[in-house]
């Protein structure tokens with residue numbers, strides 16, 4: 001099997017196809033700390049793409065409550081168990097070596113364990129290129145099971161913990177996890193398809209299922225560790241998130257030819273989502289674009305982390321982890337970068353605070369930002385250290401260089417004039 005370089009794992013890994021990369025990659029950052037689980041994103045996708053017969057159970061975008069919720073039910077715990085079994089059988093452990101960190105090629109250190117591809121090969125699974133499973137009909141039944149269900153007391157799991165909660169970790173906790181297809185660099189769905197019906201576009205890295213080539217074998221459903229391809233019984237073929245590609249291509253009149261953020265991103269009420277396109281070099285590494293907001297958040301500040309990087313598909317969705325959740329759980333979900341990411345988010349740098357204001361400031365994809373410095377407006381102590389806040393202005397530019405967003409760190413306050421009192 002050929003080897004490809006996975007920078008999230010800090011090492012080469014086995015993958016059925018040779019290394020080939022798009023010119024740009026569709027990517028997104030979600031700030032879990034801000035999500036209110038209103039499901040506006042979910043309904044924006046459903047009302048646009050999956051409202052037809054046979055698509056009733058399809059939630060290309062879903063927001064689930066962790067740790068117990070999941071769509072399909074148990075999707076991540078089932079795969080973690082399968083991976084754990086494969087490691088035990090091979091007499092191996094899945095561990096990260098943080099001492100081998102290198103900022104550009106190994107930002108989280110090196111993963112010493114088996115990905116879904118390597119685990120399938122180690123098990124000599126001739127029927128599958130990636131370790132996985134096909135969820136049962138029952139597991140697809142509830143799009144939002146265990147909504148808002150928190151963990152219980154430490155001593156008695158079925159009862160409430162009455163201790164007061166305080167950072168850095170709450171004893172009783174839950175959080176919302178927003179999910180869609182990660183348009184992975186090394187998609188397991190694509191690798192598993194015997195019909196070669198799944199492809200990754202050279203212009204933007206979006207992963208699509210060719211509806212004419214697909215024969216509904218559902219190998220992609222079994223192989224995708226994130227369980228994002230879904231089978232449609234009425235057409236007998238599989239479907240998945242298409243990254244709203246007409247919007248990315250700038251086909252929507254609103255943005256006059258500029259790439260536009262997808263429906264689920266643009267609709268986000270909690271302003272937790274930012275989506276964009278990052279430049280990719282011939283070697284697959286992100287081209288250095290310090291003033292691209294996604295590059296800054298993922299590569300410079302390292303405040304946003306991939307979801308289950310150990311699965312090995314190099315997902316292109318990144319998450320700012322929730323501050324209050326036990327770190328061991330977060331490290332399992334987002335890898336070893338969790339502590340640094342939370343530390344940076346809790347005491348944000350002046351630049352990070354400004355860039356965070358760009359979330360949902362525009363429907364046009366922001367390719368570059370600039371900051372105009374403003375006065376100091378606040379001072380406090382965070383984790384025993386002094387922290388200052390400045391009312392900087394951050395300006396976002398679209399692909400053409402046109403200004404598409406201008407926001408300040410402090411939200412402006414507008415006071416209604418007296419003459420408008422009781423005017424309705």
Ligand code: SF4
Pocket residue numbers: 180181182183184186187188189190207223224225226227228229240313
């Ligand atoms: S998340 Fe799943 S469906 Fe999407 S590209 Fe990755 S492997 Fe394929």
Ligand code: SF4
Pocket residue numbers: 044045046049060061180181241242243244262263264265
């Ligand atoms: S990117 Fe578009 S197709 Fe994909 S989940 Fe979001 S709204 Fe749905």
Ligand code: SF4
Pocket residue numbers: 034035036037038039040041042063178267268269270271272273
């Ligand atoms: S719209 Fe935004 S805030 Fe609401 S559930 Fe979706 S991601 Fe969360």
